[in-house]
Amino acid sequence: MKSKRLLLVAGGILLAVVVAVLPLLGACAPGEKTLKIGITTPTTGPAAEKGSPMGHANLDCVEYINAELGGVGGYPVEVVWLDNAYDAAKGVTAVKKLMDEGCLMFGTASSKIMSAVMETANRAEFPGIACFTSPVLYHPPQHIYGQLPDYGDDALAFANFYMENIWKGPGKPKFALHLLNNPTGSGARDAFRAKGEELGIEIIATEEHAPTTISEMSSLTRIKALNPDVLFISSTPAPTAVIIKNAYALGMYPGITIGCAHASFTKALIDIAGADIVEGVYGTFPTVMWGENVPAMAKMTEYCQRLHPKDYGNMDYITSWAQTLVMAEILKLALENVGYDVLAKGDVESWRAIETQGFQKLKGFDVGGLHGAVTYTPGDNRLTTYNRIYQIVNGEITNPSDWVEAPFIKYEDYDWFGQ
Amino acid sequence: MSLPTGTRDFTYAEDMAIIRTKTQWALFTGFLIFLFTTPLYLGNYWLGVANLIGITIIAATGLNILVGYCGQLSIGHAGFIAVGAYTAAILTNRLELPFLVGLICAGLTAGAIGLIFGIPSVRVKGFYLAITTIAAQFIIIWVINHWQVTGGFVGIKVPYASIGGFVFRTEASQFYLIMTIVVLCIFFAKNLARTKVGRAFIAIRDNDLAAQVMGINLFRYKLLAFFIGCFLAGIAGSLLAHWIGFLNAEQFSLTESILYIGMIIIGGLGTTLGPILGVTFLRLLQQVLTMEVVPFLESTVALPAGFASGVTPMLFGLVIILFLILEPRGLAHRWTLFKSSYRLWPFSY
DSSP, rough: OHHHHHHHHHHHHHHHHHHHHHHHHTTTTOOOOOOEEEEEOOOTTTTTHHHHHHHHHHHHHHHHHHHHSSSSSBBBBEEEEEOHHHHHHHHHHHHHHHHHTTTTTTEEEHHHHHHHHHHHHHHTTTOOSSSSSSSGSSSSSSSEEESOOOHHHEEEHHHHHHHTOOSSSSSOOOEEEEESSSSSHHHHHHHHHHHHHHHEEEEEEEEEOOTSSSOHHHHHHHHHHHHOEEEESSHHHHHHHHHHHHHTTTSSSSSEEEEOTTTTTTHHHOOOOOTTTTOOEEEEBOOOTTTOOOOOHHHHHHHHHOOOGTTTTTTHHHHHHHHHHHHHHHHHHHHHHHHHHHHTSSSSHHHHHHHHTTTTGGSOOOOSSBBBOOOOOOTBBBBEEEEEEEEEEEEEOOOOOOOEOOOOOOGHHHHSOOO | OOOOOTTOOSHHHHHHHHSSSHHHHHHHHHHHHHHHHHHHHHHHHHHHHHHHHHHHHHHHHHHHHIIIITTOOSSSSSHHHHHHHHHHIIIIISSSOOOOHHHHHHHHHHHHHHHHHHGGGGGGOTTHHHHHHHHHHHHHHHHHHHHHHHHHTTOOOOOOOOEETTTOOHHHHHHHHHHHHHHHHHHHHHHHSSHHHHHHHEEEHHHHHHHHTTTHHHHHHHHHHHHHHHHHHHHHHHHHHHHHHHEGGGGGGGHHHHHHHHHHHHHHHTHHHHHHHHHHHHHHHHHHIIIHHHHHHHHOOOOOOTTTHHHHHHHHHHHOOOOHHTTHHHHHHHHHHHHHHHTTTTOOO
C-alpha cells in the first residue's frame, strides 16, 4: 500500500515538473534570426543505403554554408532534419511537422516519399524539392520541383546517346526494357512510350521485376529469344546487379549493350554484381564524379572527409550536397526579392514568396559544376535537365560523356499517362 | 466490464449496458471531452499523428475481429486496406461521387474481396491460411499496379473528404471526422463481441470442431469474420486515402501487414481495448524513434557509421520480443491488472 502511495506521489510530482518545465524550454529557444529549411531523408528503413549519405550531405552542406559563406544574406540557415524511414505515412507526418516548425521549403531524397507527401504539400502550397524524381511529381506542375532529370529523362538521355554514339546497324535498334515495379521503372516506360518512335527505336519487350528479386532468368530468357540490341534497366542497385549477372550467365552479355538508369548506377552496383561482370555497362547519372575538376569539389570533399569519411566516393552524397546549394540559392533569391520579414513568418505567405520569388527566379545557377545549370522554365518543374552517360571500366564508373539535355515531355497530354 | 462491489442490476437494460456506473460515465464523458478538444492544444504535426493513429485503430480493430476473436490468421491486411483506399479514390476522383458513398463502398468492396480470400479458411487454418492471405496481399498489389483505373504505378490523387458541402481541409477537421468514425467502429466492435455472432467467433477460435458440433456454421461465420474485418480495413483505407491525398501501391506493403499483426499482439488479442493500446503504443514509438531519436543520434552522438539507421528496427524488434516474453496477453491485460489492483486500493486483499 505504501509503495503504491509513493508511486502515485512520484508520478504526480513528475507530471507537475513536466508541465512546469515545458513552457520554459520554449522560452529558452534561441532568438537568433535564421532561415529555416526542412529536410527529410530515408535514413532508416529499406532505402537507408541511399538515404543515410544523402542526409549527411544535406547537413554537412548547411554547416559549410553557415561556417564559410556566412549563411544566406547574412542569416544562418537552420535545418530541421527528419528521418522518414522510406515510409509514406511517416513521410506525411514529417512534412506536417516541417510546416508546423515554420520551415520555408523542404527537400527529400526519393521520388517514393515525395509522391506520398506531395499532395499534403500541394494542398498547403508548401514548396518542396526532390533529388530523384519521377514524372508524376510535377505533371501537372504544382508546388513540387525536381532537382535533377527524372527517370524518364534518364531513359531518353541513354537512348539519344546510344543512337548517336553506339548504334551502327541499319534500321531501328531493338530495345528490351527491364523495369522496377514502381515509379522508377514506370518513368522509363512512359518516356519510351512517348518518345520511342520519334527516337527511331523499337521496344521489343518490357519486363518488370520486384525490388527483392533474386533471379530474373525466366524474364531474360524471354528477352534473349527476341535478339535485342540493348537491355535498358531502370531500377535500384541490387535488382540491377541480379539482372546483369543473370544476363551474363545466359550468355546475353557481353554481346549486347546494357544501359542503366541513375537510380542504380552507383558504386553499390559494382560491389554487388562484381567488377568483371558489369565491365562495359553504360549508365546515366546527373552529377559529376568524385575527384572531377569542378569548383565545388574541393570544399565538398573536405567536409565529407572530415564529417562523414565513409560517404566519400558515394555519388548520392554529391546529389544532396548540390540540393542544399540549390535550396540556399532559392533562399538568397527570395530574400533579395521580398526581404527577411516576409520569410520570417514561416507561413503560407512565406511559402508563396519562396516559390514565386525563389524557385521561379532560378536562372542558370551554377552548382559549382556538380551538375547541370539550374533554371526554372514555366510549366516545367524540372530545375535541371542535363544527364551524363558513364561506363564501367576496370571496376570504376568512368568515361563521362558531355552533358545530354533531356527534352520536356508534357505527359499529362497523353491519354495513357497515369493509366 | 467488471463492477465495483455492491453494484447490482435491476433491469435487463442495466445488465446489457456497456457503461454501468456513474464513475464509468464520468470517466467516459471526460475522455470524450478530452478527445474532441485535442485540436485546441495540438499542432498540425501531432494532430497528423493522431489522425494516423485513428485510421490505424480502425484497421487494427478489423484485424482483431478476424484474428483475435475468430482466430483466422491474416497477413494480408494492408492489401485489404489498399482495396478500400483505391475504391474510395476511384469513386471520388474519377466518378466524382460523394465522400460518404466512397467510404461505404470502400468498406463493402474490401469486405467482398475479403470474402473471396476468406473462402480457403473453411479448409485450411493456421500457417496455411496465413499463406493464402499473403497471396491476397501480392495479388491485390499486382492488380492495382496493372489495372488502368487505379492509375497503375503512377498512382492516383484523392480529393479532400467532404460532407454536405463542408470540406475537411484542415488537420483539425479531419481529426473530428476520423475520431468520430473511430468511436463508432470501436462501439460496433465492442457490441459485436457481446452478440451471438461474437460468441460464435470466440467458439471457432477456441476449438472449431467443438463449435461445429455445437451447431455453429463454420463456413458462414468464418466468412462473416473476413467480411467484417476487411470491411473495417476498407473504411480505414478510405480515410487514409483522403488524409494522404495521393495513393500508390507502395504505401501498402507486406511489412505494413506484418506491423498490423504486431500491433494487435502487443495490444492484446481478442479485446476491444487491445488494438487501441497496441496501435497507439507502436505508432508513437515509431514517431519518437524516427522523428526524435534517429536525428538526435545522427547529429549529436559520434556513433559508428550506419548505427543510427539500425536503431529503429532494433528497438522495434526488441519491444515486440519483450512483450511476447513478459506480457504475451498484451497491454490490454496489463490495463486490466492495473484496474483490478487500484479498484480495491487502499484496502487490498
